[in-house]
Amino acid sequence: MMPPDAMFEYDVYEQRCPTRLVLDRLADKWVVLLLGRLGSGPRRFNQLRREVQGVSQKVLSQTLKKLERDGLVERRAFPTVPVTVEYELTPLGRTLAVPLAALADWAETHIESVLAAQQQYDAAGTGSP
Secondary structure, eight states, rough: OOOOOOOOOOTTSSSOOOOHHHHHTTTTTTHHHHHHTTTOOEEEEHHHHHTTTTOOOHHHHHHHHHHHHHSSSEEEEESSSOOOEEEOOOOHHHTHHHHHHHHHHHHHHHHHHHHHHHHHHHHHTTOOO
């Protein structure tokens, strides 16, 4: 295994390139939404659960653990009763804030065009997606 600072040319289009693991993680809608929320500051678990509507407690917990393992999110526990747990982007995670905000902005800006294209496609009966 190469040290993290070793110079190596990665190619996401190469089948065995490890960067595909990162792309796979970032393709998860919950990851994008959670990183987006954490981009504006630390959040407690239940606060994230309220702000990212539709995510179950189990999926939220699993996703945060994966992001922590990937070095994108830091988990901090405070010695209170009950224990308070807070999540925050790491410096590496913060490097994703701008690209993910741009992705979310694109989705919100262009959803009407996407929906119209889907409706047109479906109406033409050109086959299944």
